[in-house]
Amino acid sequence: MLYQITQWRYHQPDEHVALSSIAYNRHYNSIWVILNDLIIGLAFRQFLCQNRGVLNAIVADGLESTLAVRIQRMLLWLDSWPAGLKLNTELSRFYSHGFIGLITRxxxxxxxxxxxxPAISFVVETASLLGMTMTLSLSLDLISVLTAHLHACHFISSTIYRHVLLLIGSLWNLFRGKRYNILRNRTDPWDYDVDQMLLGTILFTLAAHLFPTILVYYTLFALVRLGIIVLYASCETLLAFMNHFPLFALMLRSKDHQRLPGDTYLQVNHTALGCTVTVESHPLPYAVVFAQYAGLWRRLARHYHPIRLGKRLLQGQVLDTFPRASTGPPLDY
Incomplete structure (x- = not known):
């Protein structure tokens, strides 16, 4: 955004009208967005300063209960055969004690x-002087640090779940008399020996008995990770909204649309002496004004689409957040 502001210094007066208009709108829209960001950040800092004690108490009481105690209670509940669900006792105890130990650390x-x-609260208040977007970015980093143990639990459970799925898929091909051909990327028929079939039967029996327990613990941390992803998506959408909202273009469009031309046309007026031709301009449509912002929203929606997240959950893949470098579309109105 600072690059867009400084580029206006190198603007040439004899440039093409369209290029000049784009540079003009981009320059002043960046200034408006930064000023509004600073104003909202100062207002938010005032709120933090006035309620510092209350907010610190809420954070101190809520962090441990939300991010640790409730998860530990859920793990103990799963380890006690909840609702008659008979999990593998040894594996369930291994999962429960292992994850509880990680959360305890x-x-x-x-x-x-x-x-x-108090020092972190002071840093957040100081960051608010640089704008609300700085506070949101710092909040996202704090969320990453505070939920690192949950991400580690999700990574461990998803890794085990994914490998068990691959094992079951391989054993399914073995029972069908087929084998996956890596070179040709396809499944070909194959003749297995009796010893291989016996070993496959033993492994399939073990995987079938252990898979429900693995699935239950994976589901728990997948749902927790999904909730964190929803929080990330909300903050990143708000951050993109504050960074790239076309505020100056909307002001020009509503106040003096001739300063935001979209296209020109010839207006023919018939008079008694003949006709006169004048050049008129169409204002830039709202769809074009929000085109870049809509493109950013489509990228966010594509990354956090429920179907995409659901497929990654079923495949045991780790749910990732939206790349921060992808939230900077150029403003070409």
């Missing part, structure tokens, strides 16, 4: 970090 780090809460 993170809780100890959180207790040390809470002593730095």
């Amino acid at each position: 993170w809780t100890k780090l959180l207790h040390h970090g809470l002593s730095l809460l």
Whole structure:
């Protein structure tokens, strides 16, 4: 955005009208967006300063209960055969104790970090002086740090789930008398020995008995990760909205649409002496004004589409957030 502002210094007066209009709108829209960002950031800083004690108390009480205690209770509930669901006892205890131990280690780090809460609050308040977008970006980084243990649990559970799925798929091909051909990327018929069939039967029996327990714990952390992704998507959408909203173009479009021309046409007026021809201009349509913003929204919607997320969940892939570098479309109105 600062690049777009500084580029106006190198504007040549004899440039093409369309290029000059784009540079003019881009320059002043960037200034308007930055000023509004700073104003909202100052207002938000004032809110943080007036409610510093209350907000710190809420954060200190809510972090451990939300990110640790509730997850630990859920793991203990799953380990006690909930609703008559008979999981594998040994594997369930291994999952439960392992994840509870990881969360306990993170809780100890959180207790040390809470002593730095006044300093973190001061940093957030200071970042608000640079604009609301700086506060949102810092909040996203804090969410990444605070939910690192949940991301690790999701990564471990999804890795195990994905490998078990691959194992079951390979054993399914074995029972059908087929084998996956890596070179040709297809499944070809294959004759297996009795020993191979016996080993496949043993492995399939183990995988079938362990898979429900693996699926239950994977579902828990997949849902937790999905909730974090929804929070990320909301913050990133708001961040993109504040960074790229065409505020100046909308002001020109509503106040003096002739300063935001879209196209020109010839207006023929018949008079008693003949006719006169005048050049008129169409204002830029709202669809064009929001075209770049709509493109950014489509990229966000494509990345966080429920079908895409659902496929990744079923395949055991780790749910990723939207790349921060992809939230910067050029403003070409």
